[in-house]
Amino acid sequence: MPDPSTYRPAPGSIPVEPGVYRFRDPHGRVIYVGKAKSLRSRLNSYFADVAGLAPRTRQMVTAAGSVEWTVVSTEVEALQLEYNWIKEFDPRFNIRYRDDKSYPVLAVTLNEEYPRLMVYRGARRKGVRYFGPYSHAWAIRETLDLLTRVFPARTCSAGVFKRHRQIERPCLLGYIDKCSAPCVGRVSAEEHRRIVLDFCDFLAGKTDRLIRDLERQMNAAAEQLDFERAARLRDDVGALKRALEKQTVVFGDGTDADVVAFADDELEAAVQVFHVRGGRVRGQRGWIVEKSSEPGDDSQEQLVEQFLTQFYGDQAALGGAADESTNPVPRQVLVPCLPGNSDELATWLSGLRGSRVSLRVPQRGDKRALAETVRRNAQDALAQHKLKRAGDFTARTAALQNIQDSLGLAEAPLRIECVDISHVQGTDVVASLVVFEDGLPRKSDYRHYAIREAAGDGRSDDVASIAEVTRRRFYRHLHDTAHPTEVAPEGKSRKFAYPPNLYVVDGGAPQVNAAQAVLDDLGITDVAVIGLAKRLEEVWVPAEPDPLIMPRNSEGLYLLQRIRDEAHRFAIAYHRSKRSKRMTASALDSVRGLGEHRRKALVTHFGSVARLKQASVEEITAVPGIGVATARAVLEALGVPSQSDAPEAVIGNDQDKVSG
Known part of the structure; x- marks a missing residue:
């Protein structure tokens, strides 16, 4: 150290x-x-x-x-x-307020001809409007189920929309009037977009106008004695009012603000944010983070500064908002205290937003009351986290300590890497490498390896593949150690600049000895190597004739099995994708005049070779760049009888011969 x-x-x-x-x-x-x-x-x-x-x-x-x-x-x-x-x-001692797909939003794809309403997670895209975030995806679906009665907009995927357009029959939502069914032309693209824009206006807070319009239409229908339509409009007004009741009004002046609160102890802090748009709470988020590594800067002022920098910097980096209403930086940010550089922070936030941002501490009234509510949420979140962490941390510590004692390691294996090989009879050989730190998966460090084809039986192939992956992984480690100041390509951080404490291979003695031989050749002596065999879950150690048998109920064996199974899952997923691509390409390689780009266009259009086989010549020619002759050649290459071989054509020819 x-x-x-x-x-x-x-x-x-x-x-x-x-x-x-x-x-x-x-x-x-x-x-x-x-x-x-x-x-x-x-x-x-x-x-x-x-x-x-x-x-x-x-x-x-x-x-x-x-x-x-x-x-x-x-x-x-x-x-x-x-x-x-x-x-x-991505320094490991810095606080990172990560959005790890825990907070979904309601996305409206205004960049499509027929906009879609959907649950979405990920980076913001141009031409898409976002509402939220919501605490759970079911909350979005509940909102959609309630509002599509009034705003029957499309919620289906592109594939479902296209299929129903082809069969000219709407889906169930179209039959129960929860979708206006633009797929079958029940409404035009302009009419459907108008429905979607009304939906966006309602979620953006323009509720009074929409309710007044519906009530006016309801009264007009009643005066015309169209009581059935009046009853439907009455139910629509009720649905909108029920949706409004789910969004509590906290600020009567229609304020746009984020309300931030903290609860902390000596080591960790809980952060809660309420997103208020148009005076209503539109979403909530929460994080648990470790305290700062800066000496003397564990105060709440420092927590506020770090949160504002990290959170709004990441939110602005998402970018692509459709309009100002979806700007990730609000006009006001209400915090429990102002850091010493609050003026500089406000200037920086204003630059991210593109207009003035106010950084304030609420002193009285509704804003102070909401800030107190957010603070209580933060305290509850920290208490629940400490109870859960106590159990999880104890189990992980016991597992790592058990592995250390069973293998006789000098220290607990805080970083464990595991390798698995996947192939089918020696073809499409791939490998996966997964990383666990402190007993938890670190998925950003996972890696795939494409292995060169090797002749021989499957057993020798696995041994050679293990050796190849081990050499490539630790050669990278030696290179990074010899060139510590070298910048990684494209600005990426160097994930493998330090070795694992324990290197696990999926297999028995041959695989373990192959991996150890590679480490010996490279001169690496500070990495322990073991193998975990599936049949009896034996732990193999290099140069030992007999395996080590860990108790079946030991926490250490549970952790090793979990790591091995994760490596197997990761390898299988990569192998399937690679094999699928190869089979698709090989099936279409024989088609004369069909290049790589048009092969990719065909597979993308139909989704799979199975669907391509079921398509007609007319459907295939709908793909840009594919003519009739090429479409027939594609079907012939896939083993589909051509139309000239159909029974109808044979009967027609026979009739022509008889009549002649």
Whole structure:
């Protein structure tokens, strides 16, 4: 473990100007990024008294091997540079407010001819309008089920829409009047878009006008004695009012704001955000994060600054909002306290929004009451997290300790990597490598490997494939260690700049010995290698004639099985996709005049070779660039009888011969 004094900068060499600094570990990987008004004052605080630092800060400085900095002109520049570096290097000691697909939104695809309403997660796209976020996907579906009675817009996927357009028959939603069925021409594209825009206006807060319009139509229908239509409109008004009741009015003045609150202890903090649009609570989010690694900066002011920088920086990076109403940065951000650089933060947020953003602490009235509600939610979230974490952390710690004791390791295997091979009789050989840190999967570090075809029986192929993957993975490690300052391609962080504590292969003694031989050739001695065989779940150790049998109910064996099964799942998924692509390409390779782009267009259009086989010549020629002759050649290559071989054609020819 490095001693901070070994890499401490020389006295007087650190500038006093504002800037951003990076701590790197001995392998060159960035582990922490921070900013400071005075670089000298901030960095000296890391080395003054290591024993007096907070536990997380002390862990960071003892894990680091060097520190570097960049001087900037203003603190706003420092905010932007800090955010960019955190996003680029993903340092493990920095707080990251990640949206890990936990918060779905309601998306309206205004960029399509027939816009669709759907549940969506992911980056924002141009021409799509978003509402939310919602706590659960079922909340969006419940909203859609209630409002499509009044706004019967399309909710089906592109494939379903196209299929019903071809068969000229609407789906069930069309029959029960929860979709206007534009697929069969029941409404025109303009009429359907008008329905969708009314739906967007309602969710955007323009509710009074829509309800008044429906009530006016209801009264007019009643005066014309069209009581059936009046009754339907009455039910529509009731449905809209029920939808409004689900969105509590918190601000009578129609304020657009995000209300942020924190609850923290010595090590962790819970963050809760209520998104208020048009005076109504439109969504809620929450995170649990570890406290900062900056000395003396574990106060709530620092939490506020880190949250505003990370959260709104990531939200603005999503981009692609259709209009201002979906701008991820609101006009007001209500926080429990103002950090010392609140003016610079407000300036930076205003730049992200494109207009002025107000950063305030609510003092009285409705805003103060809502802030108190958000704070109570944060406290409850932290309490529940600590109860759950106590059980999870205890189980993971027991599992890692059990593996350490069973294998006789010098320390607990905090990083475990596992390799699995997948193929069918030696074809399409692929490998997967999965990574677990602290007993949890780190999916951003997962890797696929395409293995060169090898002759021989399946057993020898697996051994050779294990050796190849091991060599490629640890050659990468040695290269990164020898070139610590080399930048990864396309600005990506270097995920494998440090080795695992335990390397697991799926197999028995031959696979384990092959992996160990590769490590010996590369001169790597600090990585333990084991194999986990599926038949009896034996643990094989290199150069040992007999396997190690761990108790069937041990936490360590459960964890190893979970890691092995995850590697197997990841390898199977990659193998299936690769085999499917090969089979599709080989089936169409023999078609003369059908190039790569048109083959891809065919598969994309029909979705699979099975559907392509069921298509007619006319349906295939609907794909751009495919003519009649090519369509017939495609069907012939797939083993489908041509139309000239149909019974009707034979009967017709016989009749012509008889009549002649």
